[in-house]
Amino acid sequence: MLSIQDFLTNPEFVEWVKNPTKQLDDYWTKWIKANPDQLSTLKLAREFLMRVQYNEIRADEGTKEQILTDLLKTPSRKSDSSSTKVLPLAQPNKKTNYFNLSQLHRIAAILILGLGLAWLLIPSEFFDISQTHLDEIATLTKFTQPGEKLRLTLKDGTKIWMNAATEIQFPERFDTLERRIVLTGEAYFEVAKDSVRPFIVETNGLSTTALGTSFNITTKNEGRIYVSLLSGKVKISSTSDQEDIFLDPGKELRYSTNDRKLQVRAFDIDQVMAWKEGNLVFEDATLLSVVKQLEDWYGVKIQIENGERIRWKYSAEYKNQTLEDVLNSLSYIQQFEYSLDGKQVKFKF
Amino acid sequence: MFKQNPSRFTPLEGVAVPAREVTVSSDSRLWDAYRKGSDAAFVEIYESYFDALYAYGVRITGNHAMVKDGIHEVFFDLRELRPKVGPTDSIKFYLFTCLKRKLYRSSSRWEGRRQSIDPNCNFEFSMSPEQLLIDQQIxxxxxxxxxxxxxxxxxxxxxxxxxxxxxxxxxxxxxxIMGLENIKTTRNLMYKALNFLRDCLR
Structure with missing residues (x-):
């Protein structure tokens, strides 16, 4: 037996009671025929819903027209955005003159003058009020040094894990219509769901748009951008005229910034996400790419001696290991000598 | 909205009442017209949704001045930032979300002036005393x-x-819009919200 709550939490029941359509009528008529024993509960649910009443809230006469008139006479934003913003305190409806203001208005006027002076004298952070929605919004930059990782949560709830040697720029607060950030390096995103404001990550000519998903982006491979999608859906557009690409979970887009070619393929989640878990992973890596990764990961400088003819395809995984452990293993397997002096490393072939 | 003419309701048995026409995705069409640059569509959206938005804003904040500013800002943004606006198939939901965000943002500004957003949002409702059905049970x-x-x-x-x-x-x-974790928690909250019916009706 269905309870009265079962009916009232069913969107198609609520819709039928509020805005019946032929389709809904057909369905519920047939449903009742099939379940005659539930008719009384259904009727009770229906009567309850019909009786639900809200008090009416209306704007004062003329408000709707007034706001629309303001909106339509607003010139484009460049000319002067500050004049369109009405500060709640100062909202004169009629033309007035200081000398015939009521006492209350005089006080208000003095306050406004005072506030204005204060605004000139006090550093602007004190005055959030003065920030209108179209003021230039400050851009914040977060970066990690080589050897450092960082996790941050943006104001909209989106979580970002930044790998070493990575920079992210984002506005102090997102506007109402989109959430846009700029990335160099590598980061993993868990985007807070917001179907009205897409989340856009820009990387050197490629933008990845998400509504609420998790994905990894890296620009750490010279001339290449990889976007790896773990869940949800993302749209990727490049500044060149190519068509947008939609990625499915488990798929990765590889984009070459030089020839602007792109390729979609499956990827290994463990490998791509290894850095987030503290695992250093090499997959068929060349000497140069191993060196670059080690430099970023441990924050060291690596010098190579006599390495011109060395061709590596090195694969290995190191879980939370020290630089020394990694160097010992690497030099043993690849047969070379190394020296480690503070932040300076030398590979001797 | 709910104080409606009883004749709009379909009787459970017997003759079917002429059904409303289903206008599939008329929202998307109007919205797309606005996005493509139509000012007429912009005004139509404003005219159609102002009342609902206004009432919603006042229910959240209890503050008419704030809501006026909020609606002004929402539509100002929509007009000025048109190229950035994405598609939607529910204009009302889109606007509600924008307004709620604006109001919460400005409420933190207002708190400095000791006029904070109403903590007890005014979503009060009650049972209408009207005679709605012939065979009523309540x-x-x-x-x-x-x-x-x-x-x-x-x-x-x-x-x-x-x-x-x-x-x-x-x-x-x-x-x-309520920032709940997932659909399941949302359904559960709705179900629990109606728990009182069990005790009140039979």
Whole structure:
């Protein structure tokens, strides 16, 4: 037996009671025929819903027209955005003159003058009020040094894990219509769901748009951008005229910034996400790419001696290991000598 | 919206009432026209949704001045930032979300002036005393009992009932606008919000 709550939490029941359509009528008529024993509960649910009443809230006469008139006479934003913003305190409806203001208005006027002076004298952070929605919004930059990782949560709830040697720029607060950030390096995103404001990550000519998903982006491979999608859906557009690409979970887009070619393929989640878990992973890596990764990961400088003819395809995984452990293993397997002096490393072939 | 003419309701048995026409995705069409640059569509959107937005804003904040500014800002942005605006198939939901965000943002500004946003959002509702059906089952005594129970509901429960019954938002939209974890928690909250019915009706 269905309870009265079962009916009232069913969107198609609520819709039928509020805005019946032929389709809904057909369905519920047939449903009742099939379940005659539930008719009384259904009727009770229906009567309850019909009786639900809200008090009416209306704007004062003329408000709707007034706001629309303001909106339509607003010139484009460049000319002067500050004049369109009405500060709640100062909202004169009629033309007035200081000398015939009521006492209350005089006080208000003095306050406004005072506030204005204060605004000139006090550093602007004190005055959030003065920030209108179209003021230039400050851009914040977060970066990690080589050897450092960082996790941050943006104001909209989106979580970002930044790998070493990575920079992210984002506005102090997102506007109402989109959430846009700029990335160099590598980061993993868990985007807070917001179907009205897409989340856009820009990387050197490629933008990845998400509504609420998790994905990894890296620009750490010279001339290449990889976007790896773990869940949800993302749209990727490049500044060149190519068509947008939609990625499915488990798929990765590889984009070459030089020839602007792109390729979609499956990827290994463990490998791509290894850095987030503290695992250093090499997959068929060349000497140069191993060196670059080690430099970023441990924050060291690596010098190579006599390495011109060395061709590596090195694969290995190191879980939370020290630089020394990694160097010992690497030099043993690849047969070379190394020296480690503070932040300076030398590979001797 | 709910004080409606009883004749709009279909009788359970017997003759079918002419059904409303389903206008599939008329929202998307109007919205796309606006996005493509039509100012007429912009004004139509404003005209069609102003009242609903205004009432919603006042329910959240209890502050008419703030809501006026908020609506002004929402539509100002829509007009000025048109190229950035994405598609939607529910204009009402889109606008509600924008307004709620604006109001919460400005409420933190207002708090400095000791006029904070209303913590008990005004999503009050009650049982209409009107005679709605011939064979009605909710008598005067039950009605009063229900009204007392409704008053006791938490603000959050009143809010979800408002979205679901009054605004006709889907569970997905309700989840998002209330910042709930997932669809399941949203359904559960709605179900729990109606728990009082068990005790009041039979």
């Amino acid at each position: 008598g005067e005594e039950e009605r009063e009992k229900l009204n007392r129970a409704i008053e006791q509901l938490s603000p959050r429960k009143k809010e979800i009932i408002y979205y679901f019954f009054y605004e006709g938002l889907t569970y997905e939209q309700t989840q998002e």
